[in-house]
Amino acid sequence: MSLRVENLTVYYQTLRGDVRALENATFGLADGEIMGLAGESGCGKTTLGQSLIYLVPPMRLIKGQVTIDDEELPINDTDKMDDFRFNKISIIPQYAMNAMNPIRKIGTMTEELLGSKKVDFKSILPELKRRLDLVKLSHDVLNMYPIELSGGMKQRMVMVLSTLLDPCLLIADEITSALDVASQKAVAEMLVEFRNQHCCRSAIVITHDISILYQIADTIMIMYAGQLAEKGSTDTIIKTPQHPYTKMLISTLPEVGVQHSEKQLTGIPGNPPLLLNPPTGCRFRERCPVAFEKCMEIPPFIEIKPGHFIACWKETGENA
Amino acid sequence: MKNQKKKSEFLYFALRNKKLQVGLSIVLLFLMLALIGPMLVHNKPFAYVDPSGAQPPSSEYWFGTTSFGQDIFSQFIYGLRASFLVGIIGGGIGTFLGMLIGFIAGYRGGIVDEILNVITNIILVIPTLAVLLIIAAYLQVRSVLTESLFIGFTAWPWAARAIRAQTFSLRTRDFVDMARMSARKPLKIIATEIAPNMMSYLVMTFILQFGGAILIATTLDFIGLGPTNAVSLGLIMQWAVLWGALQFGSWWWFIPPGLAITAIVGALYTMNVGLDEAFNPKLREM
Amino acid sequence: MLRLDHVSKIYKTGTFGGKELHAVNDVSFDVKNREIVSLIGESGSGKSTLGKMILRLLSVTKGTISFDDIDVSTLKGVGLKEYYRNVQGVFQDPFSSYNPIFKADRIFSIIREEFFPGVDGAEWTQKVDKSLESVGLNPEHVLNKFPHQLSGGQLQRFLIARALLLDTKFLVADEIISMLDASTRIDVLNLLVDLKDRGLSILFITHDLSLGYYISDKSLILYRGCIMESGSTQKIYKKPMHPYSKMLMASVPRLDRKWEKMDIDLKGEHSKSPMGCAYYARCQLASKDESCIRSNPPLVEVEPDHFVACIKL
Numbered sequence: 001m002s003l004r005v006e007n008l009t010v011y012y013q014t015l016r017g018d019v020r021a022l023e024n025a026t027f028g029l030a031d032g033e034i035m036g037l038a039g040e041s042g043c044g045k046t047t048l049g050q051s052l053i054y055l056v057p058p059m060r061l062i063k064g065q066v067t068i069d070d071e072e073l074p075i076n077d078t079d080k081m082d083d084f085r086f087n088k089i090s091i092i093p094q095y096a097m098n099a100m101n102p103i104r105k106i107g108t109m110t111e112e113l114l115g116s117k118k119v120d121f122k123s124i125l126p127e128l129k130r131r132l133d134l135v136k137l138s139h140d141v142l143n144m145y146p147i148e149l150s151g152g153m154k155q156r157m158v159m160v161l162s163t164l165l166d167p168c169l170l171i172a173d174e175i176t177s178a179l180d181v182a183s184q185k186a187v188a189e190m191l192v193e194f195r196n197q198h199c200c201r202s203a204i205v206i207t208h209d210i211s212i213l214y215q216i217a218d219t220i221m222i223m224y225a226g227q228l229a230e231k232g233s234t235d236t237i238i239k240t241p242q243h244p245y246t247k248m249l250i251s252t253l254p255e256v257g258v259q260h261s262e263k264q265l266t267g268i269p270g271n272p273p274l275l276l277n278p279p280t281g282c283r284f285r286e287r288c289p290v291a292f293e294k295c296m297e298i299p300p301f302i303e304i305k306p307g308h309f310i311a312c313w314k315e316t317g318e319n320a
Numbered sequence: 321m322k323n324q325k326k327k328s329e330f331l332y333f334a335l336r337n338k339k340l341q342v343g344l345s346i347v348l349l350f351l352m353l354a355l356i357g358p359m360l361v362h363n364k365p366f367a368y369v370d371p372s373g374a375q376p377p378s379s380e381y382w383f384g385t386t387s388f389g390q391d392i393f394s395q396f397i398y399g400l401r402a403s404f405l406v407g408i409i410g411g412g413i414g415t416f417l418g419m420l421i422g423f424i425a426g427y428r429g430g431i432v433d434e435i436l437n438v439i440t441n442i443i444l445v446i447p448t449l450a451v452l453l454i455i456a457a458y459l460q461v462r463s464v465l466t467e468s469l470f471i472g473f474t475a476w477p478w479a480a481r482a483i484r485a486q487t488f489s490l491r492t493r494d495f496v497d498m499a500r501m502s503a504r505k506p507l508k509i510i511a512t513e514i515a516p517n518m519m520s521y522l523v524m525t526f527i528l529q530f531g532g533a534i535l536i537a538t539t540l541d542f543i544g545l546g547p548t549n550a551v552s553l554g555l556i557m558q559w560a561v562l563w564g565a566l567q568f569g570s571w572w573w574f575i576p577p578g579l580a581i582t583a584i585v586g587a588l589y590t591m592n593v594g595l596d597e598a599f600n601p602k603l604r605e606m
Numbered sequence: 607m608l609r610l611d612h613v614s615k616i617y618k619t620g621t622f623g624g625k626e627l628h629a630v631n632d633v634s635f636d637v638k639n640r641e642i643v644s645l646i647g648e649s650g651s652g653k654s655t656l657g658k659m660i661l662r663l664l665s666v667t668k669g670t671i672s673f674d675d676i677d678v679s680t681l682k683g684v685g686l687k688e689y690y691r692n693v694q695g696v697f698q699d700p701f702s703s704y705n706p707i708f709k710a711d712r713i714f715s716i717i718r719e720e721f722f723p724g725v726d727g728a729e730w731t732q733k734v735d736k737s738l739e740s741v742g743l744n745p746e747h748v749l750n751k752f753p754h755q756l757s758g759g760q761l762q763r764f765l766i767a768r769a770l771l772l773d774t775k776f777l778v779a780d781e782i783i784s785m786l787d788a789s790t791r792i793d794v795l796n797l798l799v800d801l802k803d804r805g806l807s808i809l810f811i812t813h814d815l816s817l818g819y820y821i822s823d824k825s826l827i828l829y830r831g832c833i834m835e836s837g838s839t840q841k842i843y844k845k846p847m848h849p850y851s852k853m854l855m856a857s858v859p860r861l862d863r864k865w866e867k868m869d870i871d872l873k874g875e876h877s878k879s880p881m882g883c884a885y886y887a888r889c890q891l892a893s894k895d896e897s898c899i900r901s902n903p904p905l906v907e908v909e910p911d912h913f914v915a916c917i918k919l
Contacts, residue, residue, distance in 0.1 A: 040787040040788060040789065041787055180648040180649065181648060181813075181853075181854055181857040181858055182853060182857050184857065184859070185857040185859070185865060188859075189865070208788070209859070210861070211858075211859035211860055211861050212859045214859065214860075214861050214864075215859045215864055215865050238861060248789070249788060249789065250861075252788050252789055252791070252792045253788065253816075253861060254792070254795070254816045254817055254819070254820040255816055255860065255861060255862060258819070258820065259819060259820060259821075259839075259840075260795075260796070260799045260820050260821050264796060265792045265795075265796075265820075266792060266793075266796075267789045267790055267791065267792040267793040267796075268789035268790075271757050272787075493702055494697050494699060494702040494703040495702065495703055495704055495705045497658075497661075497663050497695075497697070497703075498703055498704075498713065498716075498765075499716065500662075500663060501661060501663070501690055501694060501695060502690065502713075502716045502717055502720050502721075503686060503687040503690045503720050503721070504716065504720060513705055516705075516707055516708075517705065517706075517707060
């Protein structure tokens with residue numbers, strides 16, 4: 001499968017005007033690729049993930065095109081998208097594990113969910129059991145209520161449900177944030193296992209924790225204030241980032257093994273801009289140590305090396 | 321700036337809220353009548369002005385006369401005063417006691433909360449009518465003030481319950497812990513941190529107590545347990561029924577006071593709904 | 607300076623309070639002058655409960671907390687006020703620490719009313735400005751604003767400035783940077799180390815191992831209310847000995863190496879052992895050994911300044 005996103009621009013409608021949450025996102029995803037989508041709060045990563053599958057007010061599509069396997073995805077039409085949800089493209093939303101109906105047994109909930117997608121529960125039950133084994137959940141889970149499961153167990157259950165119909169693309173939004181360390185590792189590794197076993201073909205993992213991405217993602221895309229900053233292979237982004245924001249972001253992450261007395265880290269001065277009236281051009285220019293006049297124009301997201309994209313006039317030269 | 325913005329944001333929605341506009345206007349209208357009415361009316365409420373008995377409304381007596389020849393309109397105006405007085409004093413006492421008990425129970429928790437809860441439940445369960453009958457037997461002369469006090473001291477449990485619940489939830493917030501770490505005394509914390517955050521709640525509680533007090537007072541007056549030396553809207557209705565207005569069809573005697581009570585209390589409750597919408601952004605219609 | 611002796615916090619649960627929940631179970635440690643101690647634990651470990659007990663926001667069920675050799679639970683009135691002059695705290699959510707209907711500076715005026723009633727306006731303004739500058743804030747930019755007009759990082763620093771207005775000797779920092787963005791976290795962390803150099807002791811409560819390592823001299827690893835391992839940060843991180851600490855170190859995602867293939871028993875996470883070692887249900891070293899649940903394992907010194915609570919070592 002291949003995903004292609006062109007110029008995706010989504011704003012939020014509010015009383016005070018439009019919040020420009022996502023501006024001109026253009027990127028591609030190859031078959032079998034797990035892409036990490038990282039950035040600080042307010043950078044637009046959840047907006048990007050959600051707009052690919054559930055673009056409803058107050059989100060408003062301004063322009064842009066999304067194609068899966070050369071077929072255009074009608075992201076602006078909620079009803080038409082219904083045919084694609086769960087079978088072609090699926091999402092594990094943030095806090096999904098807390099959104100399960102507390103008075104429904106897990107099995108009943110699954111049956112109702114599948115029924116709405118016109119899938120017979122009994123015929124898919126053997127496959128469901130196989131998936132439960134894959135995530136190390138006992139089959140008794142289907143007879144339990146959500147409150148009887150721990151956080152990690154609920155998250156794994158949600159992962160199984162989201163991938164039951166083998167979607168091409170899985171969007172995982174902050175699936176590890178609320179878990180303890182052991183469950184985090186288990187859930188993250190299971191995601192990779194799902195991809196390896198073709199329960200989903202490719203995945204976009206949205207998180208603010210870059211170290212998890214280092215462990216499981218093939219590529220990482222960094223966003224800032226609604227704009228794409230850099231995309232490249234995991235090793236490139238972590239070891240040799242090129243975009244000034246990426247460089248500064250990686251350097252603010254404390255490492256186990258480094259004490260303050262040995263190496264003092266510095267943060268990035270300033271604050272991310274408010275997106276009601278964002279600055280023109282590159283939105284990082286006010287905090288960027290190497291900004292210059294050309295940065296008043298929006299830098300294009302272009303490929304400087306195979307598979308390595310960056311949006312920065314300084315790095316790509318003024319005549320890019 | 322946010323406080324100003326918040327105030328003006330609240331005022332913006334408040335003043336445009338239809339329910340609040342309508343409710344407030346009706347209440348204010350009656351309040352005006354109660355305040356300045358007595359100056360426009362020359363007849364005293366108990367004076368016998370017309371010897372010909374119950375007369376329907378005319379240009380001289382706007383609400384007609386009673387079967388004793390008293391001017392109903394002047395009784396109405398003075399009666400409005402009494403009703404508002406009961407509302408303010410009875411409702412005020414009820415709200416004050418509710419705040420006192422509710423805040424302390426909600427903030428302290430533990431054994432203090434348990435004890436106050438027991439007291440609240442006892443007052444709730446007491447049959448107020450029975451108690452009032454006993455009081456009526458002992459007090460031959462009752463004033464509007466006595467009635468207000470009685471209502472205030474028996475209506476506070478509802479307010480206390482609601483305020484206690486809100487205080488419980490506010491008490492666990494971090495800013496209350498910050499105040500505790502600044503060595504602030506509990507009473508001061510309640511007054512400066514918790515109560516201001518509940519302003520909208522407290523205002524609405526007062527309005528409900530106000531309206532409730534008027535209703536209770538009217539009921540008590542109607543069944544004969546009201547003040548003995550005053551005129552109130554409920555008392556007018558009681559006299560009307562007592563002296564045969566229903567049999568003789570003197571509708572002008574009991575309909576105006578009844579309508580007035582309905583209008584005032586209805587307007588108060590409508591105001592409350594409107595205020596709730598103005599305070600709570602989620603309820604506003606966009 | 608601060609010492610905890612066999613401190614426990616027990617809640618009564620179940621109908622009629624029949625069952626007991628030990629949020630904190632027999633914890634003892636101390637914090638000396640100019641020391642940053644990390645209290646590391648996941649959710650449910652009791653770390654926040656400990657912080658609140660030290661700040662006198664929760665009562666202690668068993669054991670004693672002493673500050674400069676005075677039992678903290680005996681303090682009342684003037685004594686308690688003195689305690690708060692020396693011991694303060696900052697919490698996780700910067701926005702909920704402020705009363706939303708007032709301006710942010712109000713936290714300073716509360717301090718002024720309670721602790722400095724006689725100080726006149728000009729002297730107070732100077733004091734506040736000095737405090738703000740020492741945490742890296744510009745008084746002109748941050749005074750007279752409402753909380754939502756400031757960023758999370760600024761609000762947390764505001765709270766630290768408030769503590770500095772008093773004679774704070776001991777600061778309890780409960781997950782103070784977990785809700786901040788990555789770029790601001792480091793600045794607040796560096797500020798904490800700065801404060802230590804200026805004479806403050808800090809109890810740094812966190813779930814993030816790398817943050818603990820970055821700034822602390824001593825660390826304590828907590829699990830389900832019991833100390834599993836404690837001692838010098840360097841020694842614990844270089845050579846974790848307790849099975850729980852080892853599991854933590856192996857599971858934390860790091861930027862310098864990938865995860866090892868380590869099978870972690872996930873079935874045990876929901877069960878709880880009735881007594882004895884808190885980690886028994888998930889421990890691979892224990893493997894059904896009865897001696898582990900006979901009693902609480904004591905903290906044993908395995909090397910200078912390195913203590914572990916495990917009888918299997």
